[in-house]
Amino acid sequence: MTDLPHDLAISSGAYVLNGxxxxxxxxxxxxxxxxxxxxxEVTELSDTAVELGLALAxxxxxxxxxxxxxxAVAATPQRNGLAAVEMPARESAxxxxxxxxxxxxxxxPRMTVLVAGIAAVLGLAFAIAHVSSPNGGGAGGPVAVGxxxxxxxxxxxxxxxxxxxxxxxxxxxxxxxxxxxxPRLAADRTYELWYIDGKTARPxxxxxxxxxMELAGRMDDGDTIGMTIEPAGGAKAPSSVPIASVAx
Amino acid sequence: xxxxxxxxxxxxxxxxxxxxxxxxxDRRSFAELYDRTAHRVYGLVRRLLVDPSQSEEVTQEVYLExxxxxxxxxxxxxxxxxxxxxxxxxxxxxxxxxxxxxxxRDLRVGTRDWEPxxxxxxxxxxxxxxxxxxxxxxxxxxxxxxxxxxxxxxxxRSNSEVAALLHIPLGxxxxxxxxxxxxxxxxxxxxx
Numbered sequence: 001m002t003d004l005p006h007d008l009a010i011s012s013g014a015y016v017l018n019g020x021x022x023x024x025x026x027x028x029x030x031x032x033x034x035x036x037x038x039x040x041e042v043t044e045l046s047d048t049a050v051e052l053g054l055a056l057a058x059x060x061x062x063x064x065x066x067x068x069x070x071x072a073v074a075a076t077p078q079r080n081g082l083a084a085v086e087m088p089a090r091e092s093a094x095x096x097x098x099x100x101x102x103x104x105x106x107x108x109p110r111m112t113v114l115v116a117g118i119a120a121v122l123g124l125a126f127a128i129a130h131v132s133s134p135n136g137g138g139a140g141g142p143v144a145v146g147x148x149x150x151x152x153x154x155x156x157x158x159x160x161x162x163x164x165x166x167x168x169x170x171x172x173x174x175x176x177x178x179x180x181x182x183p184r185l186a187a188d189r190t191y192e193l194w195y196i197d198g199k200t201a202r203p204x205x206x207x208x209x210x211x212x213m214e215l216a217g218r219m220d221d222g223d224t225i226g227m228t229i230e231p232a233g234g235a236k237a238p239s240s241v242p243i244a245s246v247a248x
Numbered sequence: 249x250x251x252x253x254x255x256x257x258x259x260x261x262x263x264x265x266x267x268x269x270x271x272x273x274d275r276r277s278f279a280e281l282y283d284r285t286a287h288r289v290y291g292l293v294r295r296l297l298v299d300p301s302q303s304e305e306v307t308q309e310v311y312l313e314x315x316x317x318x319x320x321x322x323x324x325x326x327x328x329x330x331x332x333x334x335x336x337x338x339x340x341x342x343x344x345x346x347x348x349x350x351x352x353r354d355l356r357v358g359t360r361d362w363e364p365x366x367x368x369x370x371x372x373x374x375x376x377x378x379x380x381x382x383x384x385x386x387x388x389x390x391x392x393x394x395x396x397x398x399x400x401x402x403x404x405r406s407n408s409e410v411a412a413l414l415h416i417p418l419g420x421x422x423x424x425x426x427x428x429x430x431x432x433x434x435x436x437x438x439x440x
Contacts, residue, residue, distance in 0.1 A: 006419075007419060007422070010419065010422045010423050010426050011422050011426070012426055012429075013397075013422065013425035013426030013427070013428065013429040013430070014400070014407050014421070014422045014425045014426070016429070017397070017400040017401045017425055017429070018337060018338055018341040018400075018404075019400040019405070019406055019407045019410070019421075019425065020406070020407060021406060021407065021408060024407075043326075044433050045426075045429045045430070045433060046330075046334060047326070047330060047433075048429050048432050048433040048436060049334075049337070049401060049429065050329070050330040050333045050334060051382055051432070051436055052382060052386075052397075052401050052402070052432075053288075053292045053333045053336075053337060053401075054288060054329065054333065054382075055381075055382035055383065056288075056291045056292055056295050056402075057291060058287035058288050058290075058291040059287055059290050059291040059294050060286070060287045060290070061286050061287070061290040061304065061307060062304075065286075065290075065304050065307065065308065066282065066283075066286070068308060069282060069307075069308050069311045069312070070275070070278075070279060070282070072308065072312055073275060073278055073311070073312065073315045074275065076312060076315060076316060077316075078271070078273060078315060078316050078317075078318070078319060079316050079317055079319065079320070153305070154301065154302075154305060155301050155304060155305065156301045157300070157301055163301075247347060
């Protein structure tokens with residue numbers, strides 16, 4: 001590359017493989033914008049990277065995912081080809097990387113892609129699907145979480161069987177859990193949820209494993225949400241590592 | 249332009265046409281686009297994230313982004329599958345970095361037990377590729393180029409991580425990635 005600082009001229013491969021650190025990437029993109037020569041190289045190397053991805057053995061996702069995506073799409077307006085609407089960035093435990101703009105590969109610059117908005121839509125679709133759940137909290141509580149601007153949604157497998165679906169909003173400091181296929185426990189045992197901040201686990205309510213429940217107490221930024229099995233009535237501290245957990 | 253194999257052998261709409269229709273709000277085209285590409289997108293995301301539930305979340309995010317932004321796709325600038333796979337790789341890497349950030353934080357405060365196992369780098373270097381052409385092209389890289397490209401693309405590792413893992417300077421990582429990709433490009437004859 002002519003007229004480029006050496007460390008930038010050699011960064012094209014790292015850039016298309018998404019290996020640059022955020023600051024380097026921003027710097028590279030500024031240079032890229034002014035260098036047709038570099039853009040040409042990035043375009044070719046980006047296509048090469050795609051070939052690597054296409055060479056991987058494909059994996060069929062489950063029907064459930066297809067249903068979720070089609071449901072979410074049905075509830076989601078599209079962005080037109082003109083000005084993108086800026087949405088507030090979510091407050092995240094990892095703001096440095098999660099909200100970076102997409103790289104300016106040749107087709108990407110016009111896509112202002114915002115994870116927060118996507119997460120909100122997935123959360124909303126979920127909330128709509130579950131709003132009639134028998135254990136739904138009062139006064140639209142769970143729905144409020146699902147439709148928050150920074151709503152997140154995670155589906156996680158539970159050790160011992162079943163799936164847990166957790167929605168949370170850092171902005172609201174709240175989260176909602178629902179379960180699918182959790183094993184029924186003996187009468188003297190219960191599922192219990194926790195907010196775990198690294199040093200301590202705060203009890204966030206016992207859960208009978210059916211319907212939907214909003215966790216008790218406030219969720220702080222960076223909390224991990226975990227679930228354990230405890231004596232009926234709940235415990236003040238978890239007796240084991242979580243059988244399911246998600247970092248928020 | 250990359251083409252997508254037509255498994256049925258019949259005439260099917262090119263993915264670029266489907267994506268354009270998706271951009272016009274056609275949900276039936278979106279479903280077809282999903283059915284014809286999800287195994288590719290999910291395969292890539294799974295390779296990077298390993299964890300099935302996280303991979304499903306990210307794949308959902310990718311397809312919603314495709315839905316929302318299809319109107320901005322410009323076929324003259326590249327193939328549909330390339331556009332989608334580029335987006336998927338980016339989102340998967342974002343997820344890796346963001347969960348790494350929280351994992352690093354939790355490890356600092358000593359709650360290792362709460363976190364899932366961290367992948368050991370060595371096991372991620374070997375990748376099974378189904379397409380002989382790409383696999384053969386990778387074989388023509390030097391071992392150190394192949395290692396750097398594999399760790400970065402298939403392992404989702406940042407340059408700094410690769411440098412630390414291999415005990416080499418950052419600039420060396422970048423050089424290996426660029427030289428390796430250029431070699432791959434030439435071997436594969438990637439057309440513009």
